[in-house]
Amino acid sequence: MTIASSLAAKQPRLLAAFKHIIAQNHLAHAYLFAGMEGAGQSELATWIAQRLFCRHVVDGEPDGTCEECTRIATGQHPDIVMVAPTGQRIHVDQVRYLKAEFSKSAVEGNRKLFIIKDAELMTASAANSLLKFIEEPSGNVTALLLTTNKQLLLPTIISRTQVIEFPPLPAKVLQQTFEAAGIPAKQAQTLRHLTNSVTQAQTLLVDDWLPQASEKLWQWFQQVVKGDPRSFVDVQTTLVGLAKEHAQQLVMLDLVAALFQDLLQLHFQVDTAAELSFGQYQSELTALTTTLNDQQLVAATELALTAKRQLASNISFQNVLEGLTLKLWPIFRHSA
Template sequence: MATTDALAATLATKQPRLLAAFQHIIAQNHLAHAYLFTGMDGAGQPELARWIAQRLFCLHVVDGQPDGTCEECVRIANGSHPDIVTVAPTGQSIHVDQVRYLKAEFSKSAVEGNRKIFIIEDAEKMTASAANGLLKFIEEPSGNVTAFLLTANKQLMLPTIISRTQVIDFPPLNTAALRKNFEAAGITPPMAQLLPSLTNSVTEAQQLLAADWLPQAVAALWRWFEQVVNGEPRSFVAVQVHLVGLAKDAQQQTVMLDLIAALFQDLLQLHFQVESATALTFVQYQQALTTLTQQLSARQLVDATELALTAKQQLGRNISFQNVLEGLTLALWPIFTNA
């Protein structure tokens, strides 16, 4: 786990305003009993939760910062502090038994002080029964307890959980700085250019690049796109033969749809010249995209982009990935062939 110095440095880069805000909140003793930290993976949610824990428990706070060297800070950094309990998914979900464990811990006094902190990672993965089981604590907190629910998908959280927590939205990271982070981690410039549309996390980026998956997905997606814009029937076949075969799990399917949305947003950016070319996701295809924007009207580009953006919503409504892509392909044909 990261040291205090590393956490502070990371947060100063990723979320300086939120870091300053919580320094003030803690100094004024205005910390709420339950927070929902929401934003893209890698936006700094777990780092801020752990920094707050260290700030609250540190024995020698200096200028609003934990010193990072006292026994409390070191144990928090090592994940071994008895009064800080973290729950994460086991498999695909956080189950009701895990929440029962948390509730049992809620009722206990702090082991060494008068405060307890609970961190729930990937909170959107709580089953309905687990989330409902957590509501009582959130509605009726007991003792000096603070809970942090961390999520990259607020839309998957129960409205009752959202309404009973202080929701803190973590804004996306600066794209230019994020690309530099990716390149510093050894990621090639074309992939570093593309990845900010998918994640803020170097770790997740490296997972997407494992076994060359992301470059293969981009190449297959571009072949499909070229066929679609030409109204070629084989683009419908390409969905099953190439795209579905590559996107084998829910995460890869979501990434594929995010890539499609980013590709069409690049078209809009080029058409309306709202950003420089360096801001494009698919900068390696800039020339082809520019040529295409010259052949299409603004209305056609907007219609195509809206279709691409709604595709991910359809996947969230339990429509199969293949059906989503086939439907998108059929809907795009007339837009491009009538250009």
């Protein structure tokens, strides 16, 4: 499948929009592509690069096969610089390198492009170093920042870019895509709330990690809503051991948020059970909604949604979950 056909399937409106923007020569100097993993941010960034540099554009489409397009696809074009995390962060020296590269003239033509993947993983110093560069663009330079968690970016970075939101892929399409890749239906139902990427979905299933994480998280959740002190112990004895890697910790916190969102959706009847992340526990969740009031559910969900942001603030995973557990207890102490 070509990049254009992949984009046409995932984000047809965004593809059409950027075809028009580039054809009218109205490309802005900085964009922030924000959306779930696998929603098409990388594909659109590559498509834009090929469209700008392709030697044989036909009907607004790069041919994908010329020397320029081939070098872009393999990351070897001298006028396109890509920055990605080294380890768990993007460091200031990487941004300094980028700035040094773009202070030079284009090697070929008169345009330069830089792409920052996982932009939310920039350290504060890296983000601040990039900020002035975005504020005062020089020459024919375009910046594309890609993120799966816009909330973790500095507001000043967001305000100086044009934010393009990538909507999640339709649930039915994503469910079918995951099942076609050999992922069991129930697991696909949970995974499509976490990622749009088949590759990432399959990674989460290695050694049955996701099923184990979902089961243990459900046990913790049941104890939390009862105010059971064992939920605090479970954090250290079970959940921390299951999520030793940073990527697993992020997914675990996404699952925490998804559980409370499921509860909220059922309580307010704003969605069908088929759209739940934890549809296998539908009957238990439905029963639980009858014992809780609106205020309890909204307050708990807000806490769950902010937990991931705390992890990005260098608070340890264990401390984030222990703190969340302690804050949730008093909310559920008195049932509706």
